[in-house]
Amino acid sequence: MTDPDVVLEVRDLRMRYGTKDVLDGVTFAAHRGEVLALLGPNGAGKTTTIEILEGFRRRSAGHVAVLGSDPAHGDETWRARLGIVLQSWRDHGKWRVREVLDYLGGFYAPYATPERPRPWNLDELLATVGLTEHAGKKLRHLSGGQRRRLDVAIGIVGRPELLFLDEPTTGFDPQARREFHDLVHRLADAHDTTILLTTHDLDEAEKLADRILILSRGRIIADGSADALSRRIAGEAEVRWTRDGQRFVHTTPAATKFVHELFKQHGEAIEDLEVRRASLEDTYMTLVRQAESGQDEIVAARFREVGAA
Ligand SMILES: Nc1ncnc2c1ncn2[C@@H]1O[C@H](COP(=O)(O)OP(=O)(O)OP(=O)(O)O)[C@@H](O)[C@H]1O
Numbered sequence: 001m002t003d004p005d006v007v008l009e010v011r012d013l014r015m016r017y018g019t020k021d022v023l024d025g026v027t028f029a030a031h032r033g034e035v036l037a038l039l040g041p042n043g044a045g046k047t048t049t050i051e052i053l054e055g056f057r058r059r060s061a062g063h064v065a066v067l068g069s070d071p072a073h074g075d076e077t078w079r080a081r082l083g084i085v086l087q088s089w090r091d092h093g094k095w096r097v098r099e100v101l102d103y104l105g106g107f108y109a110p111y112a113t114p115e116r117p118r119p120w121n122l123d124e125l126l127a128t129v130g131l132t133e134h135a136g137k138k139l140r141h142l143s144g145g146q147r148r149r150l151d152v153a154i155g156i157v158g159r160p161e162l163l164f165l166d167e168p169t170t171g172f173d174p175q176a177r178r179e180f181h182d183l184v185h186r187l188a189d190a191h192d193t194t195i196l197l198t199t200h201d202l203d204e205a206e207k208l209a210d211r212i213l214i215l216s217r218g219r220i221i222a223d224g225s226a227d228a229l230s231r232r233i234a235g236e237a238e239v240r241w242t243r244d245g246q247r248f249v250h251t252t253p254a255a256t257k258f259v260h261e262l263f264k265q266h267g268e269a270i271e272d273l274e275v276r277r278a279s280l281e282d283t284y285m286t287l288v289r290q291a292e293s294g295q296d297e298i299v300a301a302r303f304r305e306v307g308a309a
Pocket of ligand 1: 017020022023040041042044045046047048049
């Protein structure tokens with residue numbers, strides 16, 4: 001029987017453009033309320049994957065179920081349960097923010113349920129994405145960041161159960177980025193929305209995602225929390241300290257024990273102590289480099305270990 005908590009199920013997904021295999025057996029699943037970040041180098045196939053899941057692109061082979069349906073045959077009711085924020089959205093510059101949201105929101109009204117009133121209340125939505133004071137502005141007068149906030153508002157106006165975000169924070173200033181991160185957490189925690197996002201900002205992925213998926217050479221080469229990936233793959237921490245004006249660096253898998261010994265030996269002579277675990281960026285670079293240099297077997301074995309953790 002299918003698990004109703006599984007919102008996305010992708011098994012052995014393949015995509016070929018001409019003679020080029022872009023997706024070569026992609027497999028992963030997402031559960032209700034989970035936030036997944038899909039990472040990978042330029043051209044890895046992230047947008048292709050997302051477009052297949054959205055029903056905008058026909059896959060070459062493999063099994064895909066999105067909210068229980070095959071996206072290649074998704075009907076209107078199915079589509080109304082999805083939210084999509086594309087990399088860019090072209091439209092009429094003379095429209096005003098409030099009008100666009102009101103107009104698009106209207107399409108979702110027939111699909112309202114007691115648990116999910118649709119569309120989102122307009123004033124609440126404008127406040128949620130920080131566009132209240134720009135509600136009367138024409139689209140062509142919005143700044144890049146305001147435009148991106150509107151893209152997000154368009155993506156969530158129908159209160160989606162599953163939201164796709166393709167590089168959502170491009171052009172956001174630090175405050176808008178932080179507000180957007182809070183919104184993603186709220187959508188996942190309070191509204192039980194499952195979110196699949198792509199980003200090249202690893203710091204953002206680490207902050208937002210419950211799970212990180214790394215796509216490289218047509219396959220998922222890692223799937224796990226940022227913490228689990230960095231612990232299982234990079235394993236070691238770097239300890240830095242100063243003693244008598246001299247700087248020291250030591251790499252160890254047992255940082256706490258090492259620091260304890262260090263203090264036992266040198267006590268207060270230790271200054272500027274720092275313990276640094278491998279960041280998601282270190283992990284990402286290691287994994288992608290291994291995959292690209294053809295060490296897929298090692299990567300796959302480690303992936304299985306992480307998966308089993
Ligand atoms: N319609 C198409 N026809 C032929 N090749 C395509 C088509 N769309 C994408 N590709 C190729 O497929 C590969 C994957 O592209 P895709 O846009 O999915 O990658 P991406 O991971 O989203 O990249 P980026 O990080 O640069 O956005 C690229 O090599 C691209 O050139």
